Amino acid sequence: MYDRLLAEYGPQGWWPAETDFEMLVGAVLTQNTTWTNVERALTNMKKADALNAAALRDTDLERLAAMIHPSGYFNAKARKLRALGEFLARYDDDLIRLFRSKPLLELRKELLAVFGIGPETADSMLLYAGGLPIFVIDSYTLRVLDRMRSGGRELKYETAQRLFHRDKGIDPERHYGEFHALIVAHGKDTCRASDPACDQCPVLDMCRTGPRTVA
DNA sequence: GTCCAGGTGCACC
DNA sequence: GGTGCACATGGA
Numbered sequence: 001m002y003d004r005l006l007a008e009y010g011p012q013g014w015w016p017a018e019t020d021f022e023m024l025v026g027a028v029l030t031q032n033t034t035w036t037n038v039e040r041a042l043t044n045m046k047k048a049d050a051l052n053a054a055a056l057r058d059t060d061l062e063r064l065a066a067m068i069h070p071s072g073y074f075n076a077k078a079r080k081l082r083a084l085g086e087f088l089a090r091y092d093d094d095l096i097r098l099f100r101s102k103p104l105l106e107l108r109k110e111l112l113a114v115f116g117i118g119p120e121t122a123d124s125m126l127l128y129a130g131g132l133p134i135f136v137i138d139s140y141t142l143r144v145l146d147r148m149r150s151g152g153r154e155l156k157y158e159t160a161q162r163l164f165h166r167d168k169g170i171d172p173e174r175h176y177g178e179f180h181a182l183i184v185a186h187g188k189d190t191c192r193a194s195d196p197a198c199d200q201c202p203v204l205d206m207c208r209t210g211p212r213t214v215a
Numbered sequence: 216g217t218c219c220a221g222g223t224g225c226a227c228c
Numbered sequence: 229g230g231t232g233c234a235c236a237t238g239g240a
Contacts, residue, residue, distance in 0.1 A: 014221095027221090028222095030220090030222090031220095031221080031222040031223065032219095032220060032222045032223080033222090034219085034220045034221085035221070037220085038221095072220090073222095076223080080223085115223090115224080116222095116223070118222060118223045118224085119223095120221075120223090121222070121223080136221085138221050138222085139220085139221075139222080141221095183221090187220095187221080188220090188221085192218090192219080193219070193220095
């Protein structure tokens with residue numbers, strides 16, 4: 001699956017951010033939102049010199065919401081960014097210090113306790129900003145995995161994540177970041193949510209309904 | 216007009 | 229532990 005996606009879409013080189021801090025903010029802003037809208041919000045934040053942890057804490061919530069308006073859910077996301085800023089203060093806004101402070105799963109648990117950070121956002125932050133070996137599951141991933149399996153009940157986040165983690169053919173350091181990005185590229189390219197059959201997929205011929213040979 | 220996008224929190228059962 | 233709903237903009 002990885003090889004086919006890479007051959008079709010080429011290296012994605014994720015995450016698209018200039019700094020690790022920008023990555024964290026982008027992870028919150030992109031929740032259920034297109035990346036182009038996130039870019040607009042990030043541009044506004046840069047112009048306002050608000051793309052730093054202190055600004056997330058100090059900027060008026062209303063003003064913060066206005067900046068990130070294009071990314072949707074702006075009131076909710078403004079509160080989430082505030083919570084992120086306050087969380088980072090515990091580590092003196094030092095991301096190196098944060099990601100080196102404790103074992104991966106403890107870090108994950110801590111991130112999940114922050115308002116606005118759920119499983120996908122936490123894992124994205126750990127993988128792309130922290131450089132830690134954890135696979136990111138998103139709606140595209142669940143959709144494609146569900147289609148690869150013959151009916152039955154749908155996968156949950158941690159179950160899907162386990163499938164990637166226990167696959168010895170995938171090297172965490174080399175493949176996790178790129179693999180997730182490729183799945184997103186494929187998800188954007190084809191397999192609309194409203195096409196339950198998805199039997200015309202030109203890239204992944206296992207991405208169809210009906211009997212499967214893939215586990 | 217309808218559907219969808221790199222989810223999450225919360226109230227209910 | 230699961231389900232339903234709110235949160236909101238912008239492009240196809």
